[in-house]
Amino acid sequence: MSWQSFPKVELHLHLEGGAPPAFIRGLAREKNIDLSGIFSDTGGYAYRDFDHFLKIYEAACTVLQGPEDFYRLTLAVLEQSAAHGVVYSETFLSPDFCGGGDLSAWREYLAAIEAAADEAEATLGITLRGIVTCIRHLGPDQARPAARCAAETRGRFLTGFGMAGGEMVGRPGDFAWAFDAAREAGLELTCHAGEWGGPDMIAETVSHLAPSRLGHGINVIHDDALVDKVVEDGLVLEVCPGSNVFLGASGDWADHPIAVLRDRGVKVTVSTDDPPFFHTTMTREFEMLERTFGWGEEDFAALNQTALDAAFCDAETKEKVA
């Protein structure tokens, strides 16, 4: 069956990573920026591996130069999400790509993103919330202004703080200041961990940064005791199977640990991460889960409920979306 119109809740989506290649090409043309090196012959994003992906991602972001560009980007991304049945979404936003961590610039970018989200909610019926992410490979000193931006703009729309980027750079504890500042400001927390790093990285992330959710977290599968702890603590995993398979963070779909983790009692959710980069959509994620593990309507309804329970929004919003 096609799962396209089945309502979906998505928790892990990088806003810039959702940019359709044609959108980035269009902006490049408008601004006379040569980005030909980042696209394949067939027009998609082209890169070799995760580190190269991060470079191509950053190159694509160079055409996003002001709040108006982010307004258009947000609408373009939400149109795609809504077309695949997403009714509630959370997106990672990076002050590093929105004014470089300058608070007054960030306020303008955020206002534009929020205006687009409001418009999409009215016209497409999709609700969006924002999570500021610091970028790990830029280091802890750069994470501080990102956390300050997040803390100063926490509100109805901006509800979370997290960390993305190169997971193997530095240690989680290096970023404790940023996570503490965000927590003290009342933001909810998530952190990429266990996509490339092993159980040690997950354990350190949990003990030093104390997020309620982990981005990916799939490598917990290699440590039984840690799986038990994740279950006990009620930690939620933002699993992105299509991304993992495409980038080689896991084996093929049949080897992906999401089903085993779910059956062991881990709270798993499903997201696309950076859909055009990984040639996926929420519909395709559901289709592959059905094809690989035989998941059906009940399984997907349970996934949605887990995601909504773990969503960084208030009870009123959850009720409206459910």
Ligand code: HPA
């Ligand atoms: N992983 C880590 N960092 C990122 C990603 C991702 O998929 N996309 C953008 N930054």
Ligand code: ZN
């Ligand atoms: Zn991610």
